[in-house]
Amino acid sequence: MMTTQTFSQPIPLDEMFARVWNLGHLTRAERQTLKSVVLSNSLSSEDEDVLNRIFHAVRRGWLKILD
Template structure:
């Protein structure tokens, strides 16, 4: 029996961290994009992404642009 550890945090955790910080950074957006592009997305992940989008549209979360080096 092997146990695998998920290296990418679940979308629900991402939502919680973004809500507490009040911002979505470039890495957060990349994570959401990667989840959306996977073939199998759970209902919980879809709902969390919908909540993130709603919060950004309402102005409750701020999206920061990628930093330019």
């Protein structure tokens, strides 16, 4: 059974990173969450570091992007 994540209570970025790193991929819902975080313009330095790690892992091919 596949569950969907609602955006009313987003998962903290460090927890999202741990989950996607263990699974090896980003889902559409996770990408939408990342997009909304980036567009919010209120990133802490820790959140910015997590985003940079996620983007780096995608660029290197360590994380796949699912549709």
